[in-house]
Amino acid sequence: SQQGEEDPQALSIQEGENATMNCSYKTSINNLQWYRQNSGRGLVHLILIRSNEREKHSGRLRVTLDTSKKSSSLLITASRAADTASYFCATEEYGGYNKLIFGAGTRLAVHP
Amino acid sequence: NAGVTQTPKFQVLKTGQSMTLQCAQDMNHNSMYWYRQDPGMGLRLIYYSASEGTTDKGEVPNGYNVSRLNKREFSLRLESAAPSQTSVYFCASRGTDTQYFGPGTRLTVL
Numbered sequence: 001s002q003q004g005e006e007d008p009q010a011l012s013i014q015e016g017e018n019a020t021m022n023c024s025y026k027t028s029i030n031n032l033q034w035y036r037q038n039s040g041r042g043l044v045h046l047i048l049i050r051s052n053e054r055e056k057h058s059g060r061l062r063v064t065l066d067t068s069k070k071s072s073s074l075l076i077t078a079s080r081a082a083d084t085a086s087y088f089c090a091t092e093e094y095g096g097y098n099k100l101i102f103g104a105g106t107r108l109a110v111h112p
Numbered sequence: 113n114a115g116v117t118q119t120p121k122f123q124v125l126k127t128g129q130s131m132t133l134q135c136a137q138d139m140n141h142n143s144m145y146w147y148r149q150d151p152g153m154g155l156r157l158i159y160y161s162a163s164e165g166t167t168d169k170g171e172v173p174n175g176y177n178v179s180r181l182n183k184r185e186f187s188l189r190l191e192s193a194a195p196s197q198t199s200v201y202f203c204a205s206r207g208t209d210t211q212y213f214g215p216g217t218r219l220t221v222l
Contacts, residue, residue: 033209033210041216042116042213043202043204043213044213045211045212048209048210088154098160098206099145099157099160099170100157100211102154104152104153105154
């Protein structure tokens with residue numbers, strides 16, 4: 001069964017708005033990662049946050065992690081049409097031997 | 113560097129046929145993975161290889177076999193394809209903490 005549950009399943013916004021996606025998971029983790037998938041393509045790594053970190057930034061991306069609630073959020077600020085994609089969270093379980101478990105993803109559509 | 117490459121890009125099989133999906137990486141990574149992605153879902157791990165010479169089952173290994181031919185190459189074999197194996201298959205290799213994905217193979221089993 002999949003570890004992560006993502007919310008919302010789909011999100012539609014206008015260019016310039018912020019997009020927030022949430023991910024919940026079930027077990028103790030080493031780290032949580034976010035990936036982006038453009039339609040018909042492979043996944044591309046965006047950002048990693050370790051279990052002892054609470055917040056991380058990379059360009060227009062901000063990720064938070066709350067291990068007590070077993071949840072994470074990804075914020076994309078000032079969105080662009082090029083941000084249109086599916087976004088997946090993936091967790092590396094504690095003792096998980098480098099295996100990632102993916103959520104079902106959030107489909108983001110950014111309209112010009 | 114090409115990163116992770118997969119062949120073929122598309123394949124149509126009839127039920128019961130066999131085929132091998134090929135994957136290669138040029139990043140000198142130890143760990144490699146095979147996933148499947150079904151519509152509206154995330155990726156599910158089929159098999160992985162932590163290092164050359166080792167392979168282990170993932171979440172959905174039934175109906176598949178793998179071979180870690182050398183450090184670069186990790187192949188996935190369907191011995192007797194079934195319609196339930198219609199999916200998009202992704203290969204990945206692992207760097208320091210993150211995984212690098214190939215472009216995928218879209219497989220249809222009729």
